Amino acid sequence: MATASYILGIDGGGTNCRGRLRDTNGQILGEAMGGPANTRLGVAAAHEQVLMVCIETLKAASLISSDCKPDDDEVNVALGQTRLGVGLAGLHLESQLDDFLNWDHSFASLEACNDAHIACLGAHDGEVEGKGILILGTGSCGYGFKDGSPVNIGGWGFKISDMSSGAVTGYLAVRHALAVLDQIYPSTGLSEEILQHFSHDAETLVLWSDKARPTDYGQFTKLVVHHANEGDEAALDLMRTCGRQTEAMLGAMKTRGIEAVSLVGGFAEHVEPYLRSEMKKMLVPRFHDARDGAILLAGGVIGQPSMLKHEDATGE
Template identity: 25%
Template sequence: MVEDRLRGMDRATAGDGGQAVNNADRGQFMSQDVVIGIDGGGTKTRAVVVTVEGEFLGEALGPSSNFQVLGPEKMARVLGECIQQALEVAGRKDLRLRRISAGLAGVGRPSDRERALQAMRGLGFDAEYQVDSDAVAALTGAFAGGQGIIVIAGTGSICFGKGADGCVERSGGWGYLLGDEGSGYYIGQQAIIAALKDLDGRGPATQLRPALERRYGLERIDRIIPKVYQGEIDRTEIANLAPLVFQTAAQGDAVAQEVIQRAGEELGKLAAAVARRLTWSDKVVRVAPIGSLFRQIHVLAPHMERELRKAGVPFEMVSPMFDPAVGAALLGLEAEGITIDDSLCRKLAASVGSRTGGPRE
């Protein structure tokens, strides 16, 4: 169980971060003071530059910075290059960098966050540093630090929520061997299982079987077994089967439709479990889907919503207010003592849209 404050559970910081202030005391800041927010994920890294007044100045993209895959030194190099590029894109030489706030994949344990933080401190920027998990950055961005639930579904799946009292709860995210229900991996795995059951006569006939045989050039679906167990078809590739399953379901295949239905239900159960464990001051709990799987939100949402209704959760499905990189920047602003109020959020949303062509989800 995760039941803690954002700052207590998922943050490591370097330096005292300054004395907390409210927006009325922003006079101690200068217009060129900025924070950098980083979303360091398994496929790419994104750094954004935001002023203490909430103006979005620019962004930069880089390769994966997953701590567990790269280790602290290589991760820090990726972050450093991304930070430098973001500052250059911002296009102002008078900027004063106050804080670098990173939401990173692979730093779920406090010891890993501390190691990542120490590696970042070696980058040489004259700024405070802090490290949070990528999920906390996503949660903060989705609701601008307010209460709500995010359901993240891509290769894997996990759910986080923040209640009215600031407490955070989690469900899922236990990895593909023990969890990741409703994820892209889950959908791909269930499709392979269904095709094998079709071959055996243990399950109904399904177009998933010939679709998978064509995809991998197999004479028969059971030829997929050594490819899976020897790693030729790995976890990521199995997750990449999800679009094929959605396509087969759209063509009317009942087995594929059942796989998609179960996936949606599992994602709904993740959100319902978190909702029941938190205290809410809003009459309706906001639930924001995040991740590549939700490109098919119109297919998954009805099944998710049914599980939430069964659990007696009054909810509203919403789009995230900001993306995880901006969420990390908001965490950095909070650490500098800036109150994340409606005025700041409106300014930030307007400047994000003008810089990128529209808000990111």
């Protein structure tokens, strides 16, 4: 691995791309954030976004001037002193990983993998054998390592997978609200607040749903959590379903040899109270976030472990 003065970690997903720069002693020098860096947008676009965030991170660390251009000599010099680790949504496909690594870059070295991989590395401080993560954010998936090989659970997307995720939970809440409007189910505080968003008009809701994305449905998850905490039966039913589905995913991970799991993602802390105590025994605290996992991937070291909370887990 090339000698370098700095290690830069990139965590890129469908919502944003975040970078962190550390020195060889593990001290944070700078951080930055940019737009989506999902390879589904194209490998060339992912390269461009990753490079932009890297440059902004170097600027934040005052290693290059704030008004420099990507092709300036000072940028190339700084990149040449930096090892880069990248985790991107979509890089679980070997063809896309090969395309991404086939990059005419100026970094001292480049390591890349999918975003779940770096999240797992960060969560367990690089010691991943028999350990994993369960991401409960806008989407959901389980990821870990057994006998040196990755273990994947779910993560096939909003339409056919992503159980116990914010997007699917929000979708189910909206669907329930529409059924309330048709007087199929009795009204509750949850359905009333969702229907207010659509002026209690079925056509408005349906037209919205034609263009709604997973993140659009996910915005209603906060209402589900709030009303469940208030004792709303419809909301409680949704959260209990999330608990059962999360337990099923944890069980699948245990069956495949993953004994210790860190919950990751903004929805995770809300689902955890609905897990039975025997399932909670699998859960362990998370050391670092995905950006630090990318730094570990690149051969860097991390300073004092932070034992992060669930909501700091990903770039979403």
